[in-house]
Amino acid sequence: MVSSAPFMTSRFYVTTPIYYVNDVPHLGHAYTSVAADAFRRYNLLRGRETRMLTGTDEHGLKIARAAEEANMTPLAFADRISVRFRSAWPELLVEPDDFIRTTEERHTSRVQELWKRIEARGDLYLGTYEDWYCVGCELYKTEKELLPGNLCPIHLQPVEKLQEETYFFRLSKYEKPLLDLYAKRPEFVLPETRRNEVVSFVEGGLKDLSVSRTSFTWGIPVPGNPKHVMFVWFDALANYWTTLGDEGDPLRRFWPKKGNGARAVHIVGKDILRFHTVYWPAFLLAAGFGEDELPSQVFAHGFLTIDGQKMGKSVRNAVDPLRLARELGPDVVRYQLLRAIAFGQDGDFDHAAMLERYNADLGKNLGNLLQRTLGLVSKLGEGTVSQVPHAELDTDLVGETLAAAESLAAEQWERFEPHRALETTWSISGLANQYVDRAAPWAAAKKGDSARVRVILASLLEVLGRLSVMIWPAMPNKSNAMRAQLGLPPLAPSVGLETWPPFGPPYRSDRVATAEALFPTYDRDETNALLAKLVPKVDAETAKKSDALDEKTKTSAAIAGSPPITYDTLASVDLRVGVILSCDKVPKKDKLYRLSVDLGEEAPRQIVAGLALSFTPEALVGRRVIVVANLAPRDFGKGLVSNGMLLATGPSEALDLATVTGDAKPGMRLN
Numbered sequence: 001m002v003s004s005a006p007f008m009t010s011r012f013y014v015t016t017p018i019y020y021v022n023d024v025p026h027l028g029h030a031y032t033s034v035a036a037d038a039f040r041r042y043n044l045l046r047g048r049e050t051r052m053l054t055g056t057d058e059h060g061l062k063i064a065r066a067a068e069e070a071n072m073t074p075l076a077f078a079d080r081i082s083v084r085f086r087s088a089w090p091e092l093l094v095e096p097d098d099f100i101r102t103t104e105e106r107h108t109s110r111v112q113e114l115w116k117r118i119e120a121r122g123d124l125y126l127g128t129y130e131d132w133y134c135v136g137c138e139l140y141k142t143e144k145e146l147l148p149g150n151l152c153p154i155h156l157q158p159v160e161k162l163q164e165e166t167y168f169f170r171l172s173k174y175e176k177p178l179l180d181l182y183a184k185r186p187e188f189v190l191p192e193t194r195r196n197e198v199v200s201f202v203e204g205g206l207k208d209l210s211v212s213r214t215s216f217t218w219g220i221p222v223p224g225n226p227k228h229v230m231f232v233w234f235d236a237l238a239n240y241w242t243t244l245g246d247e248g249d250p251l252r253r254f255w256p257k258k259g260n261g262a263r264a265v266h267i268v269g270k271d272i273l274r275f276h277t278v279y280w281p282a283f284l285l286a287a288g289f290g291e292d293e294l295p296s297q298v299f300a301h302g303f304l305t306i307d308g309q310k311m312g313k314s315v316r317n318a319v320d321p322l323r324l325a326r327e328l329g330p331d332v333v334r335y336q337l338l339r340a341i342a343f344g345q346d347g348d349f350d351h352a353a354m355l356e357r358y359n360a361d362l363g364k365n366l367g368n369l370l371q372r373t374l375g376l377v378s379k380l381g382e383g384t385v386s387q388v389p390h391a392e393l394d395t396d397l398v399g400e401t402l403a404a405a406e407s408l409a410a411e412q413w414e415r416f417e418p419h420r421a422l423e424t425t426w427s428i429s430g431l432a433n434q435y436v437d438r439a440a441p442w443a444a445a446k447k448g449d450s451a452r453v454r455v456i457l458a459s460l461l462e463v464l465g466r467l468s469v470m471i472w473p474a475m476p477n478k479s480n481a482m483r484a485q486l487g488l489p490p491l492a493p494s495v496g497l498e499t500w501p502p503f504g505p506p507y508r509s510d511r512v513a514t515a516e517a518l519f520p521t522y523d524r525d526e527t528n529a530l531l532a533k534l535v536p537k538v539d540a541e542t543a544k545k546s547d548a549l550d551e552k553t554k555t556s557a558a559i560a561g562s563p564p565i566t567y568d569t570l571a572s573v574d575l576r577v578g579v580i581l582s583c584d585k586v587p588k589k590d591k592l593y594r595l596s597v598d599l600g601e602e603a604p605r606q607i608v609a610g611l612a613l614s615f616t617p618e619a620l621v622g623r624r625v626i627v628v629a630n631l632a633p634r635d636f637g638k639g640l641v642s643n644g645m646l647l648a649t650g651p652s653e654a655l656d657l658a659t660v661t662g663d664a665k666p667g668m669r670l671n
């Protein structure tokens, strides 16, 4: 039997982060959602009552601005994107029990209730706040945290100075209670390395947190002071609790309370760990929740790269998880996400490795075992194998090794190690393949030992039946397809019924059916054709637009792609030193600035440049720049003409301007 002592839970509540609606579902989102769904399914197999929650995070300045850019109201904008998340998940066999939008009344009213509870207990007070604000993070940043040029270290975008009246949450008061919590419940933050980070952050001291805004209105109004809207993270984090209804709602049984057997687990990316392990428990404690009424665990997974490239916008747009699922089947994408990347660490989603793994693990290992066994049954068992009592199965296969592997895989699922649990599962398949060769049922058949043939085939069918259960959390459709070939009913796990270890009523191995290969392997040509179709082609031009493409890749792509030019061509480019005298925003163009640049000529030149995502006007005035001075004038419309171009490198959100050191005068030529 599986030792489930440390995990005595009868209810398992798992959540994903709620996704911002300023982006469409990408592989990073799919990763979190698939993992959460696999944990849900594993817990279902264990006979637990399960609940999975996901949804969309729709308030805040970031969303308001994205809506404005799209010329829509924030709600209409959120409607449009939220539905894309909602409809994406079933395509990846992710089946949440609830999908929350933070603009729904059932959420907003309960967030206000939570706010009032905290206010009544004295942990919210009115004050004034001034600091740098990053719209990407929806957070104030201290000067210390910023990169040179006042860039947010996470988004590499310029932060803005904001000053406003705000409600503060007395976070400082929770320093000690939080440290006590981490000490008493070391499993609250997982993996362990992440816990250490959180502990040292809190040990470094907590300042009260600004939790309301007056500078925009797209948020949940603060009860009693509607000039303020709530800090979007206050609103968002609360979703895990608001969706469980009011006091007395039966769904509240999923929220931990002393002795109710509920385990609530938040699966999050490492980037949002602090919100979940510091702010969220502090909000709950402040609202009067007891220590045993906090979430049970927050597990932070790592970040994915795709084919070795950071998931900048251009890369992630090129890899649509839904397209992958349509092309390869959702089970294969799920398997790759769960098996190839150690959960909790950063990892790479490599298309070529995915197809190799598909051939090896799915085609040649498990798929082969199934086909071989079914082939033998049809040949040696004449299509059926009559029941063999469990006690008579071959202990060489259905013995202690198998039981130990099943226990181990279960423990690995419990510890949120899907990569390991699947490795263990596949080791069983590998052993069973070896067993076929060792047991050689064809030899027994030759000798006319039909009893032995039956035992061997029944033992293999037994293991395949068990494997069909063990792969279900990761590959639910393939599991059932496999079961159909084995003559087993589809899995229908139910509360109170342990389907793990996966033995149960004797398998109806007399109904097996040879059918198409479950995982037909791809040969070299097919693999190449698939790769050509699936692997994103991010050329140098697109990469330039990407916010986070690997610098090295970009440089080599550009160098490799540039044809040689003659010396004369080079000499025909008139590069001059310029000094920026003034800088204004161009109305309705978020990226553009109108600059006045001194090139040592009679009058300064007007140059229009796309610098606004990287610099504030103040950061530019006085800077020495390199200007392409003989570029033909470019008309941006409405009389706005640019007479030259500035040289710069990097993505438009984090540009680096080319300059000269020393004291070259405006107008000096570069040779």
Ligand code: MSP
Pocket (backbone or CB within 6 Å): 016, 017, 018, 019, 020, 027, 028, 029, 031, 032, 057, 236, 237, 238, 268, 269, 270, 271, 272, 302, 303, 304, 305, 311
């Ligand atoms: N809205 C907040 C979460 C609020 S939860 C109360 C948010 N949303 S998000 O859409 O930006 O990100 C959601 C999740 O996607 C995060 O867990 C984040 O880590 C994950 N990922 C985004 N890019 C990712 C990768 N490249 N790799 C893995 N996961 C990534 O944050």
